[in-house]
Amino acid sequence: MSSDDGDLENQAEVEEKTRLINQVLELQHTLEDLSSRVDAVKEENLKLKSENQVLGQYIENLMSASSVFQTTDTKSKRNPCADHPVYENPQGLDHIATC
Secondary structure, three states: OOHHHHHHHHHHHHHHHHHHHHHHHHHHHHHHHHHHHHHHHHHHHHHHHHHHHHHHHHHHHHHHHOHHHOOOOOOOOOOOOOOOOEEOOOOOOOOEEOO
C-alpha cells in the first residue's frame, strides 16, 4: 500500500468525522430550538389556564347577579348536566361536559 493510498484513507476519515460532527451540532441546535419552543408553549398554556379561570369566575358572577339565571323552582336548580357524562380532557384542562 502506497503512502498516497494511506493519505486518501486518512482524508476520507477526516471528512467523514467532520461531516458527522457538523451533523451532531446541527441536531443539537435543533434540539435546543425545540426545547425553547416547548417551554414557550408551556408558559402560554399556564397563562391561558389562568385567564380561563378568571373568565369562568366572571361568568359565574354575572350569572348569579342576573335575574334571568335565578329560579325559584327547585327542580330547575338541578344540574342540567347531571345525567350526561363528563370526559377528561387530554390537554389537562379540568373537564369537558358534553351537555
